[in-house]
């Protein structure tokens with residue numbers, strides 16, 4: 466069977482590198498020919514222009530180059546073809562590095578030491594053990610589980626919350642709405658790795674942050690969000706930091722990105738900002754398995770890592 470052409474429509478990331486690696490193996494186009502292009506059978510996308518996929522009558526599958534697919538569900542012309550998302554050890558490794566880095570920095574008082582260094586203060590605060598700190602991972606999926614394994618190995622207690630509360634060895638898991646408050650009540654450092662869906666939008670709000678455990682060895686609750694910006698309410702995080710609900714926050718994602726220069730989060734002394742850089746999809750690791758999936762699909766094998774359209778993740 467003719468394999469057809471691949472549409473590559475990527476905003477951000479590194480489109481040239483994706484193009485170079487994909488086009489070494491298959492015919493790649495950057496836009497459909499005309500209002501309906503039957504020659505395109507697969508689309509590889511990130512924040513593609515709206516309705517572009519609706520112009521592909523022979524589309525067999527859409528591949529998101531990221532783990533998150535919220536960008537696709539914003540498209541009013543999203544076709545019925547299956548959507549495949551990225552699940553890769555390389556991506557999970559980057560995210561695990563980020564989560565461990567931020568948990569460790571809060572655990573070992575990085576913010577306090579940086580502020581002391583600025584003022585040339587020589588002071589050693591009390592130290593506590595990792596085993597006395599509970600990290601709660603909101604969104605215990607592919608990335609959350611990888612981070613959980615690393616945190617367990619470092620001696621932290623780990624809780625996890627998901628839609629279904631799937632179990633994980635060594636982790637106390639909670640599920641659904643009924644599990645949310647008990648999960649938060651048992652959490653000192655909240656790590657958000659949820660997908661952005663209609664059910665999770667705005668979930669990291671003041672009411673939720675109030676449920677975190679503040680009377681802990683850290684001297685307060687900590688938030689780390691590396692999921693998506695619109696999971697959180699930026700203003701609620703600022704309010705929580707300012708009234709002591711939160712001690713510190715590490716934020717990789719924001720309601721509006723790039724984070725506007727006027728946002729008070731930039732200069733807040735207890736906020737650590739990174740520019741949506743926790744884990745980037747690397748085409749050198751992802752193109753070969755993506756093409757292999759297309760070939761397997763052509764041979765009649767099922768696609769892997771297909772998004773549930775109802776759940777939108």
Ligand code: NAP
Pocket residue numbers: 531532533534560603604605606607608609626627628629630631641658659660661662664665691692693717718741742743744745778
């Ligand atoms: P995943 O494997 O699909 O896991 C998603 C997790 O969230 C699952 O545990 C799922 O619960 C849970 N969940 C989904 N909807 C929920 C709901 N309504 N209530 C409670 N829990 C819910 O996704 P992943 O591969 O780990 O990726 C997670 C997210 O990370 C992506 O969607 C993306 O937004 C973000 N991300 C960010 C960066 C970055 O650089 N900042 C990079 C990559 C990815 P179940 O286990 O019950 O299904």
